[in-house]
Amino acid sequence: MNLKLVPFAAIAAIMATSCSKEEVMDINYDPDGKAITFTAGVGHSRAVETTVNNLGDFKVVAKGVHPHGGVYDSYLIGSSAGGDTARRELSSNTWLLNHNVYWPTSIDNALFWAYTFSQANGKDKSDILPTGVTFGFDATASKPTISNFTPAHADLTTTQSAGYWNDGDQQTDMLIAFTQQERSTNASNVALNFIHALCQVDIKAKSDGKLASDNRIVKIKGAWIVNTVNKNNFSAGFSWNAETKKATITPSWSTDASTATVVDGFSAYGSFYKTPIELGKTDAETPKALLGSSLMIIPQTTTAWTKKADDKTGAYILLLCRVELEHPGTTHTGSDNIDDVGIHGTNHYHQQFPVNEENKFDASEYGFVCVPLGTKWEMGKKYVYTLDICGAESGAGVYPLENTDKFNGLIPTDKKFTTIFDTNPVDLKVVFSRPTNKHVGDYVLDEPIKFNVTVSPWANADSEWKPGNGDF
Secondary structure, three states: OOOOEEOOOOOOOOOOOHHHHOOOOOEOOOOOOOOOEEEEEEOOOOOOOOOOOOEOOEEEEEEEEOOOOOEOOOOOEOEOOEOEEEEEOOOOOEEEEOOOOOOEOOOOEEEEEEEEOOEEEOOEEOOOOOOOOEEEEOOOOOOEEEEEEOOOOOOOOOOOOOOEEEHHHHOOOOEEEEEEEEOOOOOOEEEEEEEEOOEEEEEEEEOOOOOOOOOEEEEEEEEEEEOOOOEEEEEEEEEEEOOOOEEEEEEEEOOOOOOOEOHHHOOEEEEEEEEEEEEOOOOOOOOEEOOOOOEEEOOEEOOEOOOOOOOOOOEEEEEEEEEEEEEEOOOOOOOOOOOOEEEEOOEEEEEEEOOOOOOOOOOOEEEEEEEEOOOEEOOOEEEEEEEEOOOOOOOOOEOOOOOHHHHHOOOOOOOEEOOOOOOOOEEOEEOOOOOOOOOOOOEOOOOOOEEEEEEEEOOOOOOOOOOOOOOO
16 A cells, blocks of 8 residues: 655644534444554664664554545544554564554544654663653644653763763654555555654764864863753644545644743753763864764754853853863973973873863863854754864853853762872862953853754665655
């Protein structure tokens, strides 16, 4: 069967005929005498891909289409409160409902919606809907809606043997599917192509094009995307053509400020590392990943932070880092005073950032810098931001807002780490102060962090998935 597969749909707000109000009373077997089952296809996703092999359970809602046009009010599968659960049949790529459902004798056409967050990773399987997230049909417009979705965070109170806390590791893909299927000899099996309702965001860093005489070293302990909308509702516009008996759908996230919000006035998603990620001195360095695994972000358009102290809502990339200068020798030329340097091996190091009040070298000190971020993120796309930090024509960003409490909340309870200058692990010290001649929004090292962004769909050349491909 050649299916036309389209994204997750909403139930008809416009009923083509009064017949759509009739209940589907006659239940019967399909022509083959089989209960309705499902097969699934999934577009490629993040570092740990969501595929048919690790796709978990999903929910299904279905309504019949009256032979004269219009969609029945009654439900073939599921209800206004949500779908029925479809679970994978052992050793196959077929999903079965908890109870058998057959094609009614009175309909030859039906609409199927499916949704899930569930992914099987090893022996664990995530939930179909995360805690607090609900599914329902809008009472007035009859649109299916997933409400109150908020991407998950890592638990910063736990001790991580791997030495990092990645929000992306805790986040799962939000998958949605819709198909309109006619009754036929093969209609007992409904093919669902899931698409991604979220977008992926990744951050990488490099020090590009540096001269041989440029001895700056950047050490990064954490990276976050700040002030993105972190709670929203997903729904879709729906229209029904009674003449062609076809559904048209447009999935979207709400733009209503009452639902698309930044919870508590501040949001941050990213990663923290016990061992700093180091950007060295070579100009041929391959960009290094700062997030461990990409973030699953609600699609949206962000407004870049204006670099002003009164701008509390603008979006930006936030880094917890330090910048050092490496010089050969264990002492300054012409000076015996080495209080303001760190010594390791045959080299000594100057602390360029952060700047402490004593102007002393302290390898345990890190400070926050940021890069304003105005962008548009769309469903099913991956965005990779590559930051050029302390490269040939770039610096270390600007001083962020004075958000001491919020920024401290991004640091795990376990914050001891080792440096090349200390025998034993030391506690991280975060320096929030600025030099007297620096203000919020000023460059840390008199140069901005430059970046480029690449955008790609969640697919690859080896196994590209496209809406409309129903061969499974």
